[in-house]
Amino acid sequence: MRVQGASMTSSPLEQTRSVFTRAFLVIGLFSICTSLLMLAGPIYMLQIYDRVINTGNIDTLTALTIIIFAALAVFTLLEGVRTLVAQRVGVWLDRKLFGPTLAGGVSQALSESGASAQGLRDVTAVRSYLASPAIFPLFDAPMAPLFLLILFVMHPLLGIVASVGAVFLFVLALVNELSTRKALQQASGASAKTFNAADAAVRNADVVAAMGMMPALARRIDDGAEQWRALQLRAGGRSGMLGAVAKGMRLFLQSAILGTGAWLVLGAEITPGMMIAASIMMSRALAPVEQSISAWQGLINAQAAWRRLKEVLAHRPALGQGTRLPEPKGELVADNVVYQPRTADTPVLKGVSFRVPAGTAVGLIGPTGSGKTTLARVIVGTRLPQRGGVRLDGADMAVWDPLDRARHVGYLPQDVELFDGTVKENIARLAEADDDDVVAAAQLAGVHDLILHLPQAYETPIGERGSYLSGGQRQRIALARAVFGRPRLLVLDEPNASLDAEGEDALVQAITSLKEAGHTIVMVSHKPALLAAVDRIMVMQDGRVTDFDERDKVMAKFGANAKRAAIRQVHPVEPGQ
Template sequence: MAVTGGRAPNQTDSDGRSELGKALRACRGAFIGVGIMSFMINLLYLNGSLFMLEVYDRVLPSRSVPTLVGLVVLAGGLYVAQGLLELIRSRILVRVGTSLDEALGGRIFESVIRLPLIAGGGGDGLQPLRDLDSVRSFLSGMGPSALFDLPWLPLYLAICFAFHTLLGLAALIGAVILIVITVLTEVLARNPLHEAMGLTVRRNALAAASRRNAEVVVAMGMTGHHTRHWSAVNDDYLAQSRRSSDLIGGLGTAAKVARMMLQSAMLGIGAYLVIHQEATGGIIIAGSILSARALAPVDLAIAHWKSFTAARQSWQRLNKLLMILPRQREVIQLQAPSRQVLVETISLVPPGSQRVVVAEMTFALEAGHGLGIVGPSGSGKSSLARALVGVWQPVRGKVRLDGAALDQWQPDSLGRHIGYLPQDVELFAGSIGQNICRFDPEADSQDIIAAAREAGVHELIVAMANGYDTQIGEGGHILSAGQAQRIALARALYGQPFLIVLDEPNSNLDAEGDEALTRAIRSARERGAVVVVIAHRPVAIEGVDLLLVMKDGRAQTFGPKETILGQILRPPPGPIKIAADGGVAKP
């Protein structure tokens, strides 16, 4: 008995830690190391100040060349050590960002796939991956270094006070000014940056939609309209981005000017103290260097505030996403279904909608049954298909395989027992063989060929230059619509699944393809599979034995195909009368 899946975190764990927080907390050893290195680096930053102090106060008055050489060698060695520590610290932070991506990348990608099935397909579906990139980039950049250096600001201020109270007060005033600028940056830039991010999502979503529908846009002369629409959104984005950049840039410039003024003020105060013999000449230079070093982390934090804010917003969105889509809970791996598909009084509402599209649907299919589902457009046929394969969860009722509800299965395990051909066929960049075997790296070549033969597409494939190894490109663009549909049918049949759901499987097929489809349906039923076919063309349901007629999301009729077709096609009772215009008069 195997156990699959994982415990659902980010419904926050018992200790209140989110999944993202736990992934970051797993790197605490690296952060402790970075903290220790930051301590050593900030101590070594005193090297320059002390060197200048000794040169001005000891070497110049004594004119001692050996002392100068000794100080140069010592200071040079300390600078090399400082450089090595900063190099190691930056590399550790890069690896922390990489570790976070490795820990969560798969989860985020899985959530990108699952999110449209929970919340609908609106918005920029790839934003979570960009958010993860944003967090990783921030952790790998200079921003965290500034945050690790900030706690050492009091050390430098204390040394300035040790030199002289006036020097300490000047440095303290400069630090307060920069901290105030930092707080203003956070308060004033928060909303502009948030709005700019929203406009970025709109702009990217519009561009992606236009690219997906390029044929329609170009063929119907919509390029200019779409370009103007995108340009309007882009102008709003640029204006908002410019506003936030101007604000952050202006405050950053103010911080830079304040820091430069403080350095000059420290020199001026030092000179005043020297004139009054309250300090030495070395203290003038050392105090200026120390004050600059004390305020450098604040200045660096302001410079990287935009990336910090973007990373924080990305972190919040990722936390929310993983809260909505926790890991699949632990489930017992069930035996392969082989007996029955039961639809138990299900009602369906599309993700992101409130409208019921299928209501109170109930029927049962035994092994070897073939069900055709017909009805007018908008009657809920495709919605029912999505519920049968488990991609939409019913708001009421259950779909069961051999008595077990679909939500009792781990998704990847369930997928091995289901074949699905959606109405809008989508293939993936790779070879034909990879697409048929669903990109299973352990797939057996004979199983791939068997699925292609069952779909009647083997001869078509081997006639291609590279056969099953033919690369079909993104979306299968080198294939015709009919070829793509037949290869997608082979993918649905791969592995001999128990439940096969085909939504408009012959919409792009010619007569030869229709015949191959009928043979595939009958072959699957003969081996004990349950086949469900949604169709508008009668030829698609030749291989089934049951028929379900739907209207307005409800079952109108269900039963043997021949009986139902007889009811639908039965002529109206009573004698036929010829109207005056030669047509058939209504009784």
Template structure:
């Protein structure tokens, strides 16, 4: 049985392993650069031990020219590896950004991720580490033993001193990482909590300001901010103490190496040139260790980001781009559907079975909290925790690629969310704007004349979240977006909540037109007028279907109790008359 190696264990590692040749070339350039780092040391030895003793100008010129040439080669190697890593960074982003984009939004939809932007932050962090200063430290670190070996050639005492300082620096780095990581993470979490709380209140500033809630909310924020300040102070105090010890070791190393070299010169074991060169070489030998120590915390955070990305891509793999399906007709079947939510013991939907056919309008009724909006999300395949079967034309809804399925679905949620752009872009779902289809969707929902009255017509910007529009205008534009392209399945959750009489009449007319074209329409509503266009009614209560069937039959069964013939209590979601 084949056991996958580290570089075969996941899609992410395989994607990064594809750049192994580029990193190998970077390693070659690093080898050249580090080997030529010995040039200043050798130059000092030649100047102090040969040129100054001989007094030859020609020798000094020759040595200097050779030194300049080698340093030029070293600089060129450094430049080439930096340029190559920049290109690798761009290639990594191109290879992974689309996959991370799709997977992060799918994870957010399934409530397994806090926000899609976190995944992109992780990708940027991994990419910058692999193509920045962090990776240089690992390419340079193998040369530390070579530099220490050269110090041993100059003097065994200096080589031993270099090993001692390397061990001390490594211990300080390990100690600092171990003792500052947890406090720093706690401070970062507290900061994130305070910022999230603050940003959340900014989104509702009109409510906060109008009802004088600013003072009370500020007190809550101050508590969270005080927690952050306390934890950050503790983390910074530890970090500063460790940084002070590290600085003391570095300065001591420079002075002690110079003093040890002077002692060896006095004893006749070393020349003055070797003493000065060894001091430079010691700094170069311990430089990569300093780099690794300084990036230790970064390595830990990059590792965590890498593992999160790896898990995200594995849980939400890329769909086969060659897989294409026949356009669905819009028949939806639910079989024993149970919908649950994190933090709730009881399911929201409990064994729902129903069928929604093309060319019909089904009204979903029920009191608040009965599961109507959850059912709407289940019907369009975006509720994360579903058991049972949700079939679109006899195929599981979750087996479709969302990009491919999206044009066949129209969805209008209760909470209208428009995006910064023009009216046409929002109606066209930010795809390629087909003017004829945009106008057709606007005319279907009675928006066309209203849009023409805007200064720039369909090219009018609406601002972030449609803030330049009224609630009714936002809802009608969202409705036009839902019917754009005449999708086969249209789910409308309280589509007339913010509409006036004219808007509601346009809505009813749009539903009739879509029904006549054979579309499957599901309508969640509390308004009596909307029932006039319904063919079927599904009555929900406590997550279960209490009644379903033709509109008149269901209403008759609700308004009268069959056993007594007397009127029955009317649920709050139903009108007293048809």
């Protein structure tokens, strides 16, 4: 086992900074080069009008044409490399963040209701933005002052006209930012909620179809989608109008710079070539600003996705840190455990304390809502209490490295979920495993013969969420997964929910076998046949342990209480007696 130390690995987002810095420096360098090479066009036009046409020199035209072709070839190469670098950065980001984001999403789902795989969609959104041409105007815009400066060198009036246009477009970009950011952020959040709701509908397709919930569910989801559409329409409308104004302004400025240039040519203050070059130069200076306005929505969505990624990755569990401790024997101790979900007003567990010696099987009983399932989750370490703690061989579950802890803990939840893959892969917890270990787990769970009757035995694909299997088959394979590796601690939450008589017999045999081998077992169940296999029974009521004693003593108390309740029903006590 590994105990987590104080030193924590940095966030994957922080680890990406150095790569981003280097990549953006490369993209920025290429952007400077491509911007400088864009000067080749205006210079070529200037020389054509002012030298070639006036002199009629074919050699000069040929030389200039060769130079412009070479410059444009280099420009094409650098532009392609710049695009390739951006795409590779996006793919690298996806590879770097996919695993941590998935782990963070799973960890977030343990502590928050409504958590989903939205983080993976956010990774895709950021990657798509980085790999798209929409990112390049951010790198091209800093070169705009250079083009404006050249226009001032040509003639101050040309520089003034272009600068006024640049300021106007910059103001439009600022207005676009202020008027659409909030709506776009809200639309992004509403979109995520809508897709999460749709995912939930698909996951519960049987319930939706069987009970005719589709119309009502569709209306509910569509109400959320309508909010998203309205926000998207509002932000998109504003951005579209401002984009249209920016485009019209650029066309007006194009005419204005030509008119100004023509006036200066008539006054013999500049040459015709300079007039044409100035028009091209101004277009190049203003293009990044106009493109930024058009691509603003993508930038806002990427920023919103990045912020959500930060939140998801904050839940990422630290793996493989600390000192490895001896393999536990199985002693389980809870000390004044208090747990309150984030969405609850009162604690679900209220000062739960107990001690279970290694090799003891405990039955956990109590009415619905008494906290049994929550306690089971706290015991296996998927829920962290706000106060107190659960210790396995003296080490708090919170300080265990999750991967080390998982080797010694088996868990069968109330709602069994299997994964798309083969029977063998699911029993082995999706990890590489020896066939002997997988078969041993199946035999211990009493499901070996059942598996052999499947079409491909252990290599049988079970479909997404085990959809190719019956409920009882899924339950028994999940039990084999729980006992895989013979964990020192086994927690079973209503393990007989979908089992037939044969499955219950196999479960009792597995509990007996593990208990005799010194394994600790905690089982939530009210089935007498299963409780007969445990050593002690813990009774929960309203989040508290109200009784914890040997099985026969607790059952005797329940029998006496049931008998007294029956007597009261037959012979009610009169008032005053």
